[in-house]
Amino acid sequence: MNEVKFSILACFLLLVNNNMQAQEPCWFSKPPICRNSNFVYAAGIGTGNAEKIRNLAEADAIRRYVAEVRGVQLSDATYKEIVEKGVEYAKIEGIPVQYRVLRQKFENNNYYVLLLLPRRFSTDPRNIIYPDEELCDPLTGIRKTAEPTKIGESYSVKVNTEKPSDFEIVTAADGNLTLSLESFAENTYFSLYNEDGVSFKSTNQNIVSGSSLQIANNSPWGSKAFDNNDIVYLYTWNRTAEKFKGSFTFKLDAGTYYLRIVRGQTGLSSVNLSFQFKTIR
Numbered sequence: 001m002n003e004v005k006f007s008i009l010a011c012f013l014l015l016v017n018n019n020m021q022a023q024e025p026c027w028f029s030k031p032p033i034c035r036n037s038n039f040v041y042a043a044g045i046g047t048g049n050a051e052k053i054r055n056l057a058e059a060d061a062i063r064r065y066v067a068e069v070r071g072v073q074l075s076d077a078t079y080k081e082i083v084e085k086g087v088e089y090a091k092i093e094g095i096p097v098q099y100r101v102l103r104q105k106f107e108n109n110n111y112y113v114l115l116l117l118p119r120r121f122s123t124d125p126r127n128i129i130y131p132d133e134e135l136c137d138p139l140t141g142i143r144k145t146a147e148p149t150k151i152g153e154s155y156s157v158k159v160n161t162e163k164p165s166d167f168e169i170v171t172a173a174d175g176n177l178t179l180s181l182e183s184f185a186e187n188t189y190f191s192l193y194n195e196d197g198v199s200f201k202s203t204n205q206n207i208v209s210g211s212s213l214q215i216a217n218n219s220p221w222g223s224k225a226f227d228n229n230d231i232v233y234l235y236t237w238n239r240t241a242e243k244f245k246g247s248f249t250f251k252l253d254a255g256t257y258y259l260r261i262v263r264g265q266t267g268l269s270s271v272n273l274s275f276q277f278k279t280i281r
Contacts, residue, residue: 027103028112040069040119041102046111053106057113058087062099065117066092087115142166142193142258151177154274159188164225164262167273173254175279176203180247181235185267189225191232192250193258199231202248210237210244225262242267 024045031041044061046053059082063074074092082090090097103114146168149155159165171177179192191199205212212235226232237244261271 024110025103025105025112027114028105031114040065040117042115042117044113044115046113047109050109052083053109053111054104054113055083055086057104057111058099058115059083061113061115062087062090062092062097062117065115069119142260143168143195146258149273149275151275151277154272157271157273158269159183159185159261159263159271160269161263161265162225164260165271167259167261169257169259169275171252171254171257171277173279175252175277176249177252177257178247178249178276178278179259180272180274180276182243182245182272183235183263183267184237184243184270185263186237186242187234187264187266188244188261188271189232189234189263190259190261191226191230193230193260194252195256195258199229200250200252201231202233203251204249205246207235207246209241210235210246212236212246212248225260237267 028043028045031043042061042065044057044059044064046056046058046060048056059079062082063079066072066074070092072093078090078092087097087099098118100116101113102116103112105112146166148168148170151169151171155167157165169177179190181188181190193199201214212233215232215234233248235244235246259273263269263271
């Protein structure tokens with residue numbers, strides 16, 4: 001689904017002076033920002049001893065991250081541990097650091113590094129889902145086309161056969177989002193994504209009229225509006241009533257999510273939507 005992928009940072013080295021020495025990388029002087037994301041970028045620089053220069057850069061990046069995002073100072077002991085052993089051995093507040101190196105550059109005895117870190121540390125790395133490098137900067141793709149919605153409101157919309165309809169949903173806390181749908185097309189497709197383009201499986205369905213099927217989008221029933229790896233729901237009307245009515249529940253963390261809907265050729269374009277949310281206590 002090309003529209004869901006977002007470009008990150010067009011980066012060009014600025015060459016200065018007659019000897020064409022390169023300045024620090026643009027991603028170091030201005031790291032990209034993810035809006036409403038569970039991840040943060042941290043840039044660091046190491047200078048001097050080539051044996052530990054990368055560790056110095058990573059320690060510098062971690063120290064900036066902890067000070068700016070966590071609101072605490074990285075202890076001298078932890079900083080020294082990263083310099084000596086590398087960030088993979090480090091713990092912050094007793095929790096192992098999960099990270100990914102996105103950019104790195106060595107020039108003139110300086111080592112620059114750009115790390116991607118989760119805002120919330122986790123002791124289990126399986127809980128950390130890193131976004132693709134292309135996802136975060138300009139407001140493009142589904143983040144640009146999505147219409148804002150409010151929890152508890154109902155909407156009557158027209159859904160096209162080729163161009164998808166996109167909607168933005170914001171949850172202020174962790175909980176269960178229930179999407180209620182009523183449509184008058186023979187076949188309708190939808191998928192729910194977070195800001196990193198990850199699609200979600202429904203935890204519960206309540207079908208009143210018609211039927212629903214979770215499909216692999218590369219199947220013969222797939223839609224060009226979605227990527228092959230997306231979790232897509234195809235729901236079909238009741239042939240007698242020529243209507244689908246049902247609800248789908250998703251367990252979500254607090255954050256921003258995007259709903260994409262597209263319909264098949266047969267039937268009407270009308271779709272009634274509503275969103276209900278119940279906080280997990």
